[in-house]
Amino acid sequence: MTLLIRNATIVTGDDAGTIFYDAALAIEGRRIAALGPDAEIAARFPEAEQVDASGRVVFPGFANIHTHLVMTLARGVFEDLSPPHEPPFCGGLSPIPLPDLSPEEQALMCELGALEAIRSGTTAVLEDAVRIGNYAPQMLATGLRMVLAERCWDRVGGSIGDPTAFVRDAALGEAGLARIEALHRDWDGAGEGRIRVGVSAWAPDMCSPELLRQVRALQQRLDTICTIHLNQIWGEVAAVQAHHNMLPSEFLDSIGFLHDRLVAAHCRCMAPLEEKILGRNKVHVAFNSAIAARRGLSPRVCEMEQAGCNIAMGTDNMAEDMVEAMRTGLFMERIRRRDGRSPTPEEALRWATRNGYKAMGVADGGWLAPGNLADLIMLRTDRPHLAPFLRAVAVFVHQGQAADIDDVMVDGRWLMRDRRVLTMDEARIVRQAEEVANRAWSRLFAAQPDIAIPTGFRPLA
Numbered sequence: 001m002t003l004l005i006r007n008a009t010i011v012t013g014d015d016a017g018t019i020f021y022d023a024a025l026a027i028e029g030r031r032i033a034a035l036g037p038d039a040e041i042a043a044r045f046p047e048a049e050q051v052d053a054s055g056r057v058v059f060p061g062f063a064n065i066h067t068h069l070v071m072t073l074a075r076g077v078f079e080d081l082s083p084p085h086e087p088p089f090c091g092g093l094s095p096i097p098l099p100d101l102s103p104e105e106q107a108l109m110c111e112l113g114a115l116e117a118i119r120s121g122t123t124a125v126l127e128d129a130v131r132i133g134n135y136a137p138q139m140l141a142t143g144l145r146m147v148l149a150e151r152c153w154d155r156v157g158g159s160i161g162d163p164t165a166f167v168r169d170a171a172l173g174e175a176g177l178a179r180i181e182a183l184h185r186d187w188d189g190a191g192e193g194r195i196r197v198g199v200s201a202w203a204p205d206m207c208s209p210e211l212l213r214q215v216r217a218l219q220q221r222l223d224t225i226c227t228i229h230l231n232q233i234w235g236e237v238a239a240v241q242a243h244h245n246m247l248p249s250e251f252l253d254s255i256g257f258l259h260d261r262l263v264a265a266h267c268r269c270m271a272p273l274e275e276k277i278l279g280r281n282k283v284h285v286a287f288n289s290a291i292a293a294r295r296g297l298s299p300r301v302c303e304m305e306q307a308g309c310n311i312a313m314g315t316d317n318m319a320e321d322m323v324e325a326m327r328t329g330l331f332m333e334r335i336r337r338r339d340g341r342s343p344t345p346e347e348a349l350r351w352a353t354r355n356g357y358k359a360m361g362v363a364d365g366g367w368l369a370p371g372n373l374a375d376l377i378m379l380r381t382d383r384p385h386l387a388p389f390l391r392a393v394a395v396f397v398h399q400g401q402a403a404d405i406d407d408v409m410v411d412g413r414w415l416m417r418d419r420r421v422l423t424m425d426e427a428r429i430v431r432q433a434e435e436v437a438n439r440a441w442s443r444l445f446a447a448q449p450d451i452a453i454p455t456g457f458r459p460l461a
Helices: 038-044 069-074 103-119 136-142 170-187 209-222 234-244 248-254 272-280 289-295 301-307 322-337 345-352 354-359 392-399 426-447
Strands: 002-011 019-028 031-037 049-052 056-060 062-067 122-129 145-152 195-201 226-230 262-266 284-287 310-313 376-380 405-410 413-417
Touching: 002 038, 002 392, 019 038, 031 038, 056 392, 062 103, 062 262, 062 284, 062 310, 062 322, 062 354, 069 103, 069 122, 069 426, 103 122, 103 136, 103 413, 103 426, 122 354, 122 405, 136 145, 136 170, 136 195, 145 170, 170 195, 170 209, 195 209, 209 226, 226 248, 234 248, 248 272, 272 301, 284 301, 284 354, 289 322, 301 310, 301 322, 310 322, 310 345, 310 354, 322 345, 322 392, 345 354, 345 392
Parallel strands: 002 049, 002 056, 062 122, 122 145, 145 195, 195 226, 226 262, 262 284, 284 310
Antiparallel strands: 002 019, 019 031, 056 376, 376 405, 405 413
């Protein structure tokens, strides 16, 4: 059946920045059949099921190209525990580890992250994690479009940002490669192609050159997307220099790991030479603005874009709100550039939508056009902070909130209608997530009494 969204403002996100007013959008199956003036499109589809979108704006859905859904477990904890930006570096992104979870607990926390993603207008997600097979069924059921990137590494006795000696465990790396292959075998192409499986190498200071070459070969054999954390913290830069006498991007380039299907996350502790290396290799960069701001770091987005990188956006840890990420990215770059007009809201929207779909290897999504995938969101404009709604993109980027988004569609299927998520049991997930967090943090603090519990942590059972 054809679905016809009528009487809407439609922000297409196309190259020309086209916006249709008093417009309609027709959807047949998984794809957009037509869009344009309301009367014209309605006349072409007289038998369509109609949705009155008066007072609403249709946007492309967001693509979050770097996140770790299970990290919802650490909301309000890890954001204030960043490592130092000056030596001496000792490794680790937080002095407190993430509590161990059972497969069932891991799946529940990932459902919580996916729930927030849908409520925030996200339609596509690149999930970088370990043992994704534990929660792949639940991710399929969300209705989201996903690249599931199972992670591998082969360094033992150290962590990201630790410049001490690299100790390799080849068996650890082989186990990671085996997990990737198993996940790809079981889940790639699920949901009529909505779920794809990618490969992930943790970080340049957590993987040997031998493992990175194996990951690259596996990525080529599976014909899929690859991702890696790159230049995330200054300790990582120091570690790679200590291990290889090169900067991280130089090291990856020297072993042939950089390519145009690689998503490099962060890239915020880089030398200009590295930006040019990434651009020459047409690498996709995940600008994870909100976590970068919390860590007091900022990538040089303009320079990487000018060098040839595709800039897209992610939320990374503890949050899935792409509205916040988009706006924070705009603000951070304007402060860094000392330019109150650049980047534009339209550029920020493109980073958060179309560029993200491109990075995920989805050429026919991320903007609204006939033949493209029907991945879209609708938001209400009758909000005090959005009125008067004069410039659709600018008002949404500067003043919009995740709570303004009423409707989310992926593959022509509603995931949320009138603020009610249709594919997930929201009340159960939120209730059980609180229970899981209580148990998990209680276990950690009981097992490691030397850990300093952060100020303001709630009482635990």
